[in-house]
Amino acid sequence: MAKIIETAGPAVHHNPLSSLVDGVLRRGNTLSLWHQRQSERSQLAKLDDRLLADVGIDREAAWRESRKPFWRR
Known part of the structure; x- marks a missing residue:
C-alpha cells in the first residue's frame, strides 16, 4: 500500500x-x-480647533501626532 x-x-x-x-x-x-503618513500628519497640523473637535482630538494630541517621524505608527 502506498503512503500518502x-x-x-x-x-x-x-x-x-x-x-x-x-x-x-x-x-x-x-x-x-x-x-x-507624512502627508496626513502635515494636514492634521493645519486643522483648526473646530475641525479637530469634529474628529475628536485636541490641539495637543494633534501636535504630538504631527511631530511623529514618518516611520513610526
Whole structure:
C-alpha cells in the first residue's frame, strides 16, 4: 500500500527574480505608506480647533501626532 504524505501547502520553488520583485514591491509599499503618513500628519497640523473637535482630538494630541517621524505608527 502506498503512503500518502500531506503537506502544509504547495511546494515552494526558489526563484531569484521573483524574490527580487517581491522585495522591491514590499519596499515600494513601505515608501508609499510613509509618504501617506507624512502627508496626513502635515494636514492634521493645519486643522483648526473646530475641525479637530469634529474628529475628536485636541490641539495637543494633534501636535504630538504631527511631530511623529514618518516611520513610526
